[in-house]
Amino acid sequence: MSRPLASLMAFATRRPVLVITVSMLLAAAGIALALVRLEPETSSDTLVGRGTAEFKASEEYAERFGGDAVYVLVRQPVTQTALTSDIQRLIGLEGCLSGRRPPEAELIGGPSGPCGQIEQLKPAQVVYGPGTFINTSVTQIQDQYGALQQQAAQQGAAASLQARAEAKKRGASAKEQEEAGAAAQQAVEGQFTSQLITLGVRYGLTGVPRLNDPEFVAKLVLEGGGAVAGTPKARLAYIFPAPDASLIQVRLRSDLTTAERKRAVELIRAAVAMPDWELPNGGGDYVVTGAPAVVADLTDSISRGIGVLLIGALLVMALVLPLVFRARVRLAPLGVAVIATGITFGLLALVGTSLTIAAIAVLPVLIGLAVDYAIQLQSRIQEEQGAGRSLGQAVEAVAREGAPTVLTAATATAAGFLVLLLSPVPMVRGFGLLIVAGIALA
CATH class of the missing domain: 1.10.287 (Helix Hairpins)
Known part of the structure; x- marks a missing residue:
């Protein structure tokens, strides 16, 4: 391995402008490709292998009954929600969230409103809540x-x-x-x-039940027909979990992509915020939660986090290197690290892999390793130059004597990370593979 490495280092010495230009172009292309094509991925298949029995069982369940539910929590007393005209608002909201409007019904907000866009996307497999029940x-x-x-x-x-x-x-x-x-x-x-x-x-019926009959609705949903201080019946805990809260569940389709799930959560939040569903009697409000909502927020955090991590790592290195690295071009190792990182994540985007939480963790590790290798080689070259050798002679000597040591250290480090490929967690395997590729490029 020392001979090809020596040839590569010698070529870089003879054509520094060409090598730097090509490296920067490749890094810029990699960064641009990563920004355009890399999509954050937080689905369950990053944690559990698709071939496992647990994943297959989860997929079958989701296909039959819908995926994870988005919960819309109605924060006001159940007596106000169920026994007043507020129940009509919930019926309308649940119909909006289902995306299945009867042909004769009015489309609240128009085709471009949240309800209209939900009707086009149809993200929900089933919606049920107090109004529906x-x-x-x-x-x-x-x-x-x-x-x-x-x-x-x-x-x-x-x-x-x-x-x-x-x-x-x-x-x-x-x-x-x-x-x-x-x-x-x-x-x-x-x-x-x-x-x-x-x-x-x-x-306990005194007539034909009606939606606007508080006496009937109280007997339907409250313990003792409302005599027990507005306490909902225990068997209705899935829609009335507490005396001061009601729950709408929107089970999303299992075949939605990550982008479609994120868009569905955005539309649900927009629909809930419409003034048409305000609760005038109880004065309550809505809170959108559930696994898809948390994952959507996490996806945004991942997108923001990669930029923050990259900038943070570069700033720290830019501050530390001038203090601890005594060299003429003290920030050169940082440039090498940026190039290696850009190309690595560009390749990640090129092969169509998604951006997981573990992939983001590769950033600071890869930058640190790349800076380490570059410092070792640059220091050895400067030592050789200090001994009276020319740049070409110094590079040749380092390629022959020092570079194999750095290569050995990098190989040992990569071998250690390759052990992660034995992990049953796909996200951990991806982390190991990505860091090994980054070490090779660094």
Whole structure:
């Protein structure tokens, strides 16, 4: 390895402008490519291998029931949320978040508003919350009541016809036949009414349930019909987790990309902030949380963090090198480190790999190692020049005697990081591979 290295160092000595120009162009291209193509990745497959049983089970679950949920926390008493007209606002908000508007319904905010954009993206596989639960309960009970009423009417009509026919067989007059039919129909209606009364007594209903009936809604969602200080029923904890909080769950589609999940969270936050869903009775507010929201924020942090880390590492090195490195061109090692880092992350973008948290951690490590190797070589060259050798002779001597030692140290360091390829965590394997590539370039 010393001969190719000596040839490379000799060529750099003979053509310094060419080598520096090409290196800077490659680094600039790598940095530009990384900025344009590298996308932060925080999905679960950076932590668990795709071939594992756990990952496959998670994927199957997400495909059937939806991915991680975005939670919209409604911060106000449940009694204000469920028993007032605020419930209508929640029904509208949940419909907006679902992206599945009935054709006849108005599109709040227009096509360019949050609801319109959610309708285009359709990020949610399912949405459920207080509005959906109460509205569905009322609708189902009303539908059931209508079906029973229709069934009773049909049975009454059939009983009336049968009674008339039997009266006619007995030779009854037309009036008597009419009275027999009416009596039979009334008997069936009486049975229907008796059934309704029994059901009403059992469930505490005084009429057909309505969405704007606080008495019915209180019996539906509160312990003891509201007698226990507005405490929600325990079995409804998934939508009423506390007496002063309600929860809307938006389960996102499992096939969304990282960018689409981030956009979905942005649209959900924008929709929640619309004045159309303000809660005038309880005066509460909304908080968007959940794993996708946290991950979206983390993705932004990763994007900002790589710039902060790079600038911070460069500034620290720029301040430290003049203090501790006694050389004519004291910042030259830092230039070498920037070039190596730029090319490394450019290659990372070129092969289509995503930017993980571990990949960001490579930055300061790679800069430190590159500066270390450059300082060792530059110091040896200056020592040789101090002994009276020309630049070419000094480079040749260092390439023959000093560079193999640095190469050995770099190889040993890379071998240590290669052990990380045995890790079952994909993100850790990626860290090891990236740092080894960076060491080779440095």
